[in-house]
Amino acid sequence: MDIRTETQELLERLGVSKSQISGGDLSVRTPVTGQEIAAIPSMSAAETSSAIEEAHEAFRSWRSVPAPKRGELVRLLGEELRAAKADLGRLVSIEVGKIPSEGLGEVQEMIDICDFAVGLSRQLYGLTIATERPGHRMMETWHPLGVVGVISAFNFPVAVWSWNAALALVCGNAVVWKPSEKTPLTALACAAIFARAAERAGGVPAGLLKVLMGDRALGEVLVDHPKVPLVSATGSTRMGREVAPRLAKRFARAILELGGNNGGIVCPSADLDMALRAIAFGAMGTAGQRCTTLRRLFVHESVYDALLPRLRRAYETVTVGSPLETNALVGPLIDRAAFDGMRKALDRAASEGGKVTGGERVETKHADAYYVRPALVEMPRQAGPVLEETFAPILYVMKYSDFDEVIAEHNAVGAGLSSSIFTRDLSESERFLSAEGSDCGIANVNIGTSGAEIGGAFGGEKETGGGRESGSDAWKAYMRRATNTINYSKALPLAQGVSFDID
Ligand code: NAD
DSSP: OOHHHHHHHHHHHHTOOGGGSSSOSEEEEOTTTOOEEEEEOOOOHHHHHHHHHHHHHHHHHHTTSOHHHHHHHHHHHHHHHHHHHHHHHHHHHHHHOOOHHHHHHHHHHHHHHHHHHHHHTTOOOOOEEOOSSTTEEEEEEEEEOSEEEEEOOSSSTTHHHHHHHHHHHHTTOEEEEEOOTTOHHHHHHHHHHHHHHHHHHOOOOTTSEEEOOSSHHHHHHHHHOTTOOEEEEESOHHHHHHHHHHHHHTTOEEEEEOOOOEEEEEOTTOOHHHHHHHHHHHHHGGGGOSTTOEEEEEEEHHHHHHHHHHHHHHHHHOOBSOTTTSOOSBOOBSSHHHHHHHHHHHHHHHHTTOEEEOOOEEOOSOTTOBEEOOEEEEOSSSOGGGGSOOSSSEEEEEEEOOHHHHHHHHHOSSEESEEEEEOSOHHHHHHHHSTTSOOSSEEEESSOSSOOOTTSEEOOEETTOSOOEESTTGGGGGEEEEEEEEEOSSSOOOGGGOOOOOO
């Protein structure tokens, strides 16, 4: 079946009407073939502002719904996602070019975070704290925050929204979502799935979830709007540099989930079979288009010659092709700009002395689709493009001899998202995880840099933005904390022994 027709049928089954995806100005192309599959009407700035106002009204009633009842909505969202998993996963593959298991895996991640958030809805707890005053009690309460703005990137078009939305909703907030302009179809599908859950839940205020269709200008409206106390923005570090000061200017909160330039270290004692598989998935999986993709690999000189030929072979033989028509492990790049960026980085790497394997365009019958062979680049040192994130499947490999030096090199880039070490030496792995080790938000031992589970807090340091979302206690960022002191005595002692007797 023609991909355009298939997309329309999928969307119809998911609950998106034809009028929502045709006749508009926002052209949606599938990277699988490069052809246009929809044309969506985009919203104006004024429509965006009214959507935010509507969400704010919804928040005013939602905040008073008991948290476990809010959890019921998210439980039903999880049920609807289970029912829609096959169709939504396929739509992710069409819109982003992910291979089927990764498209479905992304939806599974949404289901997992819903389960997590349902449990969380009964665990939004504060502390009771010892007070120095007799007959007093001190405690913390956590309150809903307001409208949470979610800006998401193309490469996780649905999971990132759900990480934020599931938590924000159980925390008593409304959500206004600005998806990537490259992936509006999956966002429309999520809105339809959410609407079904809301209808089943009953009593959900209209406007609790609003989705903005359009380009980054709508994101700017969201960022500047006084009724949005928190924006969770996922995307490039460039985007973060624009968004962060605007939010700071009006003292709004930010959860920034920005670019990564993730490193791995292969030590002398590493299990090379295990390392090879982890490196291959981390660096070539999702066609190198994950924020946690492995981009820099440091290999100890004693195992370099054992590992490199095997890695090179993996690069030469990995299958590249359409995720819809073949069983290839590597799908397309999102668009031509991504391909141009990759070629430019490879040229720069070569001029810095890099030895490149792969990186060529794979010709298909689709002239407007950009399939590439993943590139393995042996670098004499960490320099030039190695220091930056290029959002494409390029793995730079460097040899090291000294453990302290390699930790310093590993940390000597702007981004600080994910990292991993392959070793059987306890002292190396513990040092990597210690205060003097990896400076990233995610540090792994004997697994790759990508493929995080939702139970842990997700995010990174430095130019990755410092935000945390998903599991652990990341929910606290979606609520406001009040410290309450209650006097049940008949006196009024002041703290720190201060006296202020007015008569
Ligand atoms: P991008 O920065 O081009 O766009 C991301 C989103 O930001 C889009 O919705 C876009 O419309 C919006 N946007 C851009 N400029 C804006 C502005 N000035 N104001 C408001 N909104 C604005 O990123 P992309 O190409 O879609 O995604 C790839 C990037 O995202 C990579 O750098 C990748 O590492 C990063 N990423 C990070 C994480 C993470 O959790 N750290 C996850 C996924 C992707």
